[in-house]
Amino acid sequence: MKSTSDPVKKDAQYLKINYNTICLKVDFLKFRMLNVVILKDLVERHQISNTTPLRYLSRHLFNSTSCLFSINKFFNSLKSQGITCSKNALHSYLAYFSDVYLFFPVSIFTNSERKRMVNPKKVYAVDTGMIQACSRNFYPDWGLLLENFVFTELRRTGLQINYYKTKKGHEVDFITTDIYGNLKLFQVSIDLRDPDTRKREIRSLVEAMKELDLKESYIITHNQEKHIQEESGEIYVLPAWYWALNCDS
Structure with missing residues (x-):
């Protein structure tokens, strides 16, 4: 009998079970590595006397990976909790x-240094396993984890990586630049079956393709494959x- 269960939820369920059983020891070791090795090394190397802001920052970043991050907002959050730290220290x-x-x-894509400085950055972790080990979120956000995975694969290629904001304010997750100045656009979406999600992801890419005069772009998904023809060009889902195995080519 053919299963009618959601394949995304099914795979996510499997990953969660795997995480709770097989990977628990590995994740504990990663958590220990963060606290005992990495943070301790940073504290000693840079002679950080007040370690609370450093640990709060690492915890915050693990819990909001793939999201926009503002030093100013985080500084104000620490201040509201009575935690003393300068903005320069956070930088x-x-x-x-x-x-x-x-x-x-990851900075916004722009030729203006001022815009690059004033716009928030998106922050990604070294790997998704470390996020699982160190995040306080009981239920993983598979969309953000997939976006972080795509970042780590793009980083492996050695390309310059930015995020792109269209003139209408719509975001494209990644824009890469090679040594010759060639650009590629990437949107990440765990599942495109929802009409609103599909419309939103395509809209951002179409706007960016028109603004940058590009004829193709990509949407990286959990397990969907499709070719979308738009007036501005082609979108490969x-x-x-599959993309990770071929992104170097």
């Missing part, structure tokens, strides 16, 4: 995390596993 901590390959800030 330094974020740089330290990047130096040890724990988190990677690819399963993450």
